[in-house]
Amino acid sequence: MKLTFIGAAEGVTGSSHLLDINGQKILMDCGLYQGRREESIERNRRFLFQPQHIDTLVLSHAHTDHSGNIPNLVKQGFRGNIFCTQATRDLASIMLQDSAFLQEKDAEFITKRHRKKGLPPVEPLYTVEDAQASLEHFISMPYHKTLTISNGVDVTFYDSGHIIGSAVVVLDLHEGSRKIRLAFTGDLGRPHTPILRDPEFPGNVNYLITESTYGNRLHKPKDKAIETLKSVIDGAMNRNGKILIPAFSVGRTQELLYFFFQLREQDNLPDIPIFVDSPLAIDATNVYRLHPECFDAEMRRYMAENDNPLKLPNVVFVRTAEESKRLNDLTSPCIILAGSGMCEGGRIVHHLYNHISNPSTTVLIVGYMAENTLGRKILERQPTVNIFGEAKDVRATVVVMNNFSAHADRNELLAYISQFSTTEMKTIFLVHGEGEAFTSFRDGLMEKGFSRIVVPKRGESFELI
Numbered sequence: 133m134k135l136t137f138i139g140a141a142e143g144v145t146g147s148s149h150l151l152d153i154n155g156q157k158i159l160m161d162c163g164l165y166q167g168r169r170e171e172s173i174e175r176n177r178r179f180l181f182q183p184q185h186i187d188t189l190v191l192s193h194a195h196t197d198h199s200g201n202i203p204n205l206v207k208q209g210f211r212g213n214i215f216c217t218q219a220t221r222d223l224a225s226i227m228l229q230d231s232a233f234l235q236e237k238d239a240e241f242i243t244k245r246h247r248k249k250g251l252p253p254v255e256p257l258y259t260v261e262d263a264q265a266s267l268e269h270f271i272s273m274p275y276h277k278t279l280t281i282s283n284g285v286d287v288t289f290y291d292s293g294h295i296i297g298s299a300v301v302v303l304d305l306h307e308g309s310r311k312i313r314l315a316f317t318g319d320l321g322r323p324h325t326p327i328l329r330d331p332e333f334p335g336n337v338n339y340l341i342t343e344s345t346y347g348n349r350l351h352k353p354k355d356k357a358i359e360t361l362k363s364v365i366d367g368a369m370n371r372n373g374k375i376l377i378p379a380f381s382v383g384r385t386q387e388l389l390y391f392f393f394q395l396r397e398q399d400n401l402p403d404i405p406i407f408v409d410s411p412l413a414i415d416a417t418n419v420y421r422l423h424p425e426c427f428d429a430e431m432r433r434y435m436a437e438n439d440n441p442l443k444l445p446n447v448v449f450v451r452t453a454e455e456s457k458r459l460n461d462l463t464s465p466c467i468i469l470a471g472s473g474m475c476e477g478g479r480i481v482h483h484l485y486n487h488i489s490n491p492s493t494t495v496l497i498v499g500y501m502a503e504n505t506l507g508r509k510i511l512e513r514q515p516t517v518n519i520f521g522e523a524k525d526v527r528a529t530v531v532v533m534n535n536f537s538a539h540a541d542r543n544e545l546l547a548y549i550s551q552f553s554t555t556e557m558k559t560i561f562l563v564h565g566e567g568e569a570f571t572s573f574r575d576g577l578m579e580k581g582f583s584r585i586v587v588p589k590r591g592e593s594f595e596l597i
């Protein structure tokens with residue numbers, strides 16, 4: 133029985149881990165790597181394994197850094213089943229098609245540039261058609277039901293409280309006389325996250341693969357988020373400017389809509405239009421409505437008492453590119469929520485291009501920004517950033533709100549993992565993090581009494597005994 137780390141090893145994006153058992157290969161997640169362009173293209177195109185040799189895929193949640201390379205996996209020969217929760221399947225359906233659309237646009241753009249230089253055209257990583265074909269491999273299952281997915285491999289999903297449908301994946305493994313229980317956190321959310329249920333303890337395991345995104349940092353308390361949001365809106369109203377919020381279309385956008393709803397419930401939301409400028413976010417918001425099984429008690433109550441807390445009357449859903457462009461001409465204050473979360477593509481880049489040099493603009497950072505992304509450069513308040521090949525002075529006010537994180541912080545991660553028995557646990561593998569987060573988090577886990585904590589390198593394998 134062997135575990136190999138393919139992606140999100142010593143990094144945050146491109147989550148993927150491979151398990152060899154009873155002569156079969158089980159992949160956990162198949163995410164897109166996001167970083168420097170050239171490196172991303174290379175890493176995403178070439179798998180560290182033969183896709184046709186993978187028997188089964190288990191998907192923790194629908195975020196692109198966990199699911200985004202699935203159509204390419206199928207395109208390159210994967211023919212097995214993909215197991216995930218029901219909400220993850222629905223979200224993956226819209227997200228993978230959207231991702232494919234972006235890949236096609238990107239390839240078109242580069243091909244145009246290449247043509248001018250006399251270079252050959254480039255193929256997209258995958259097409260919308262490839263994404264649709266990959267959906268035929270999905271098998272969705274409810275939380276807490278155990279299913280045998282392969283010879284000697286049983287899977288059970290537990291709530292991870294990160295986005296709708298997200299799961300802590302537990303694999304009960306049998307090989308010969310050996311029985312091993314392995315859990316993979318996927319991305320672990322925070323307790324008391326709006327809308328969603330809290331992360332669940334899945335019972336003791338022998339091996340744990342855990343995310344470590346904020347292994348060295350603490351978030352501000354969530355209840356302060358609403359106050360900060362209120363002051364950001366007031367500031368923008370005073371400056372008569374736009375608030376641009378790069379937000380993941382799935383998860384963060386709905387959480388923000390929920391906060392705006394709560395602000396209005398408190399009579400603290402001024403009369404300001406809120407544009408959700410992302411077809412994907414619109415589709416995702418509709419998926420939420422279909423999955424009350426994922427909601428916490430508060431959200432269930434709101435849903436029962438109100439039409440839908442995610443659809444306030446001053447929220448405008450912007451679907452077409454023409455409508456999106458028209459937002460440029462607005463002269464009064466407004467809030468624009470647009471993807472992508474790390475500003476690496478999507479409509480937010482156009483809004484940043486048009487408004488980042490305007491001192492009346494506010495850029496509100498509400499999510500994690502990986503190294504080398506445009507979002508990270510803005511977050512670091514670099515004086516000039518490159519957008520569409522043009523140097524743009526950053527004159528906008530940049531506000532960073534860490535209390536929106538969909539990831540558990542150091543203390544929350546430690547509290548979650550401390551529930552596992554230190555004697556049953558053989559090894560904890562730390563993935564989905566960067567540098568300091570790993571070292572600091574490893575020390576924290578040692579203090580809690582866990583003896584073997586490993587930060588695997590990409591391509592590194594471990595025998596499970």
Ligand SMILES: [Zn+2]
Binds near residue numbers: 319
């Ligand atoms: Zn995620």
Ligand SMILES: [Zn+2]
Binds near residue numbers: 144147195197564
């Ligand atoms: Zn992730």
